[in-house]
Amino acid sequence: MLFQRLRFYAFLCFNFTLCVSLTPDGLSLLSLKSAVDGGAASSFAFSDWNEEDATPCQWTGISCMNVTKSEDPRVVGISVSAKNLRGYIPSELGNLLYLRRLNLHGNNFYGSIPEQLFNASSLHSIFLYGNNLSGSLPPSLCTLPRVQNIDLSNNSLTGPLPKFLQNCKQLQRLILAGNKFSGEISEGIFPALANLEQLDISSNGFNSSIPNDIGELKSLSGTLNLSLNQFTGRIPKTLGDLPLTVSFDLRNNNLSGEIPQTGSLANQGPTAFLNNPLLCGFPLQRSCKNDLDNNTDDGAQSSLGGNEGQRGLKPGLIILISVANALGVAFIGLVIVYFYWRRKDSHGHGCSCTGKGKLGGNGNEKISLCSLPCFNGFPSNDSEVESEKDGGGGSGSGGGGEGDLVAIDKGFSIELDELLRASAYVLGKSGLGIVYKVVLGNGVPVAVRRLGEGGEQRYKEFVAEVQAIGRVKHPNVVKLRAYYWALDEKLLISDFISNGSLAFALRGKAGQPLSTLSWSTRLKIAKGTAKGLAYLHECSPRKFVHGDIKPSNILLDSEYQPYISDFGLNRLITITGNNPSSSGGFIGGAFPYLKPVQLEKVNNYRAPEARFPNNRPTQKWDVYSFGLVLLELLTGKSTELSPPTSSTSTEILDLVRWVRKGFNEEIPMSDMVDPILLLEIHAKKEVLSVFHIALSCTEGDPEVRPRMKTVSDNLEKVGT
Structure with a gap:
C-alpha cells in the first residue's frame, strides 16, 4: 500500500501539466484511481478520468455542486459501484471537504477503512457494502456531524459493536450485516440514536444477551434484524416498546424462555423466532408448560403409585363418571x-x-x-x-x-x-x-x-x-x-x-390502454387495498393469506373505493374438489354488465418463491403481489405484457427489474411513470414515495419485505 502511494505522488510530481491544471478535488480523486489494481475493470471504470482535465466534474461516477458563489464546483458525490475493482480505499479521499455521498459498494476493496477518510466532514452517506474490508470501525466515524446512512454489510470487519456509535446522533440507517463482529453489545448505544430508522446487525457473531435499551429506538421502522448471531438469554420485554410497525427477525440465535406478549412483540409471526430451540410460547407451537407439566405428571404418578393408587377411585367419582357416560349415550x-x-x-x-x-x-x-x-x-x-x-x-x-x-x-x-x-x-x-x-x-x-x-x-x-x-x-x-x-x-x-375491477379501470377491454385514473384516485385505491389486506393479515379471525392479489381481484365501486375479493376462495375450491386454474374470479363484482370476461392465462403477480410447486402461501406472497399492483398503478404497465418463461420461473418479473434498473441508472421519472400522472405536477414527491414502498414490497427475499401493516401505515403518510 505504501509503495502504491509513493507511486501516486511520483506520478503527480512528474506531470507538471496536471499539477497546474487539475483542481485539488481532482487530485484527491486520482488517488482512488491509483489505489486500484490495474486491469480491464480499472480501465473501464476510470476510462474518462483524464489528468489533463481542468475539473473532475465530468468524470464517470462523480457529482459536483456549486457550494459557494465565489468558488468552482466541488465534488459532492463518488459512485463507483459494482465495477469489480480490487484495491484499497485511499486516505486522500478525506481531503474532499464537501463530499457528501461515498458509494464504492460491490467491489473488492480490501484493507481497513482509513481514519483520515472521515476528515471529509460533509459525509452523510457511506456505502461500502459488498467488499472485503477488514479491521474494526474507525472511532473517527462518528466525528462526522451529518452522517445519516452507514452500510458496511458483507465485509470482514471485526471487533465488538463500538460504544462510540452513540455519538452518531443523526444516524438513520446502520447496516452491519454479514461481517465478523462479535462479543457483547454495550448498554447506552441505542438510547442515543434517537433518529435511527433501520438497524441490521444480522449474520455476525454477537454472543451476549440482547440489550434492554434497544427498545428505546422510537424512530425504528421496517425490520429489526438480529438474526444469525449467537444472542443468548431471554428476549427483553422492552423490545415490545418499539413502534408497532416494526417487524422482528431474531432467527438462528440461542435465545431461551417465553416470548413476551407485550406491545410490538405480540404482533410478530412465528417466522421471527425460528431456530431458537429454547424459545417457547406464542406464536411458536411450543408450549412453555411442557416441562412443568411433565414434572407435575411424574410427581402425580409417583403419589398415585403410593397412597392413592392403593386406595383406588372414590365411590362418588365413580358414580359421577357413570352418569356422565349414560347422558352422553342418550x-x-x-x-x-x-x-x-x-x-x-x-x-x-x-x-x-x-x-x-x-x-x-x-x-x-x-x-x-x-x-x-x-x-x-x-x-x-x-x-x-x-x-x-x-x-x-x-x-x-x-x-x-x-x-x-x-x-x-x-x-x-x-x-x-x-x-x-x-x-x-x-x-x-x-x-x-x-x-x-x-x-x-x-x-x-x-x-x-x-x-x-x-x-x-x-x-x-x-x-x-x-x-x-x-x-x-x-x-x-x-x-x-x-x-x-x-x-x-x-x-x-x-x-x-358495481364499477368492475382495477384491471378493467387500468387497461380497458381487450388489453387496450385505458389509464385515465388520476393520481389522487390511484392513491385512494392503493391505500384502501393496503388497509383491507393488512386487516386480513393481522385482524381477521384466521389471519388470512389471500394468495392471489392482482388487479382483477381488486373491485371498485362508483366512488372508486377498492374492495378485495376472492380471499379464501382457493381453500373452498380445494374442499369441494374443483380444479382451479391460475385465472382469477370475481366474487362480489365483475366487469360492466353483459360483457364477457377476459381472464388472465398466467398469474404474473405471484412472488418468486410462489412459483415453486408445493410451496404454501404466506403473507409475504401477498406483500409482493401488492407491490406489483402498486408498480402497475404508477407506471401504467401491465405484468401481463411480459409473462415469465414458465410457471415455475424464479426470475423477478420484468416490470420489477425495469423499475429497479431505472432507479439504479437514475432514469428520469417522466420515463417511468404513467404519462397521465405527468399532468399532476404536485404529485411528483408522492409518486416517488410510493415507488419506494413498491420496491420494498417486491424484494426478492421474502424476509426483507415489510408486513402489510407497515406498508399500509407508510402509504397513509403519503399526501398528508
Missing part, C-alpha cells in the same frame, strides 16, 4: 333419531323452481338460476330457520342430497326460491367457478358464484371455512352474505360491486 341417540326423521320428512320433495334457460351462456345472456340442475329436494322454511339458528349445520352433510341456504350476515334476508327465480347475468367463468349478477326481488343486486359439486365428505370443513370468511368485516373487503350447500351444488352469495 344425547347421541337423540341426535340420530332427529336426523333420521328430518331426512324422512324431506324425502321426495321435487325441485321447487321452474323456468327455462341454458346454464353458463355467453356474457349477453339473461338466464334464470332455476336453470341450475334440479336438486333432490329443498329444505322447508322451518328447517332453513333451524339451520340458521344452529350456525349453518343444515342437513346437506353428504347423506341425502338435501340443500340449505344459510345467511351468514344477520342483516341479509333471502329465500331460496327468490334466489333461484331471479334474473341472472353471466359475469365471468374461470377455474374458480361461474359468477352471476343476480337482481333480487327488492332490486338489490348480489353476486352469486357457483363452486360446482363435490366435497360431500368435507361438509363441516366447508361450513367452518365459509363462516370464517363471513366474519370478515372491513370496508375494503367484499362481504360474503350467504351460502348454499347441497351435494351437487355449492353457491356463495356476496355483495355486488
Whole structure:
C-alpha cells in the first residue's frame, strides 16, 4: 500500500501539466484511481478520468455542486459501484471537504477503512457494502456531524459493536450485516440514536444477551434484524416498546424462555423466532408448560403409585363418571333419531323452481338460476330457520342430497326460491367457478358464484371455512352474505360491486390502454387495498393469506373505493374438489354488465418463491403481489405484457427489474411513470414515495419485505 502511494505522488510530481491544471478535488480523486489494481475493470471504470482535465466534474461516477458563489464546483458525490475493482480505499479521499455521498459498494476493496477518510466532514452517506474490508470501525466515524446512512454489510470487519456509535446522533440507517463482529453489545448505544430508522446487525457473531435499551429506538421502522448471531438469554420485554410497525427477525440465535406478549412483540409471526430451540410460547407451537407439566405428571404418578393408587377411585367419582357416560349415550341417540326423521320428512320433495334457460351462456345472456340442475329436494322454511339458528349445520352433510341456504350476515334476508327465480347475468367463468349478477326481488343486486359439486365428505370443513370468511368485516373487503350447500351444488352469495375491477379501470377491454385514473384516485385505491389486506393479515379471525392479489381481484365501486375479493376462495375450491386454474374470479363484482370476461392465462403477480410447486402461501406472497399492483398503478404497465418463461420461473418479473434498473441508472421519472400522472405536477414527491414502498414490497427475499401493516401505515403518510 505504501509503495502504491509513493507511486501516486511520483506520478503527480512528474506531470507538471496536471499539477497546474487539475483542481485539488481532482487530485484527491486520482488517488482512488491509483489505489486500484490495474486491469480491464480499472480501465473501464476510470476510462474518462483524464489528468489533463481542468475539473473532475465530468468524470464517470462523480457529482459536483456549486457550494459557494465565489468558488468552482466541488465534488459532492463518488459512485463507483459494482465495477469489480480490487484495491484499497485511499486516505486522500478525506481531503474532499464537501463530499457528501461515498458509494464504492460491490467491489473488492480490501484493507481497513482509513481514519483520515472521515476528515471529509460533509459525509452523510457511506456505502461500502459488498467488499472485503477488514479491521474494526474507525472511532473517527462518528466525528462526522451529518452522517445519516452507514452500510458496511458483507465485509470482514471485526471487533465488538463500538460504544462510540452513540455519538452518531443523526444516524438513520446502520447496516452491519454479514461481517465478523462479535462479543457483547454495550448498554447506552441505542438510547442515543434517537433518529435511527433501520438497524441490521444480522449474520455476525454477537454472543451476549440482547440489550434492554434497544427498545428505546422510537424512530425504528421496517425490520429489526438480529438474526444469525449467537444472542443468548431471554428476549427483553422492552423490545415490545418499539413502534408497532416494526417487524422482528431474531432467527438462528440461542435465545431461551417465553416470548413476551407485550406491545410490538405480540404482533410478530412465528417466522421471527425460528431456530431458537429454547424459545417457547406464542406464536411458536411450543408450549412453555411442557416441562412443568411433565414434572407435575411424574410427581402425580409417583403419589398415585403410593397412597392413592392403593386406595383406588372414590365411590362418588365413580358414580359421577357413570352418569356422565349414560347422558352422553342418550344425547347421541337423540341426535340420530332427529336426523333420521328430518331426512324422512324431506324425502321426495321435487325441485321447487321452474323456468327455462341454458346454464353458463355467453356474457349477453339473461338466464334464470332455476336453470341450475334440479336438486333432490329443498329444505322447508322451518328447517332453513333451524339451520340458521344452529350456525349453518343444515342437513346437506353428504347423506341425502338435501340443500340449505344459510345467511351468514344477520342483516341479509333471502329465500331460496327468490334466489333461484331471479334474473341472472353471466359475469365471468374461470377455474374458480361461474359468477352471476343476480337482481333480487327488492332490486338489490348480489353476486352469486357457483363452486360446482363435490366435497360431500368435507361438509363441516366447508361450513367452518365459509363462516370464517363471513366474519370478515372491513370496508375494503367484499362481504360474503350467504351460502348454499347441497351435494351437487355449492353457491356463495356476496355483495355486488358495481364499477368492475382495477384491471378493467387500468387497461380497458381487450388489453387496450385505458389509464385515465388520476393520481389522487390511484392513491385512494392503493391505500384502501393496503388497509383491507393488512386487516386480513393481522385482524381477521384466521389471519388470512389471500394468495392471489392482482388487479382483477381488486373491485371498485362508483366512488372508486377498492374492495378485495376472492380471499379464501382457493381453500373452498380445494374442499369441494374443483380444479382451479391460475385465472382469477370475481366474487362480489365483475366487469360492466353483459360483457364477457377476459381472464388472465398466467398469474404474473405471484412472488418468486410462489412459483415453486408445493410451496404454501404466506403473507409475504401477498406483500409482493401488492407491490406489483402498486408498480402497475404508477407506471401504467401491465405484468401481463411480459409473462415469465414458465410457471415455475424464479426470475423477478420484468416490470420489477425495469423499475429497479431505472432507479439504479437514475432514469428520469417522466420515463417511468404513467404519462397521465405527468399532468399532476404536485404529485411528483408522492409518486416517488410510493415507488419506494413498491420496491420494498417486491424484494426478492421474502424476509426483507415489510408486513402489510407497515406498508399500509407508510402509504397513509403519503399526501398528508
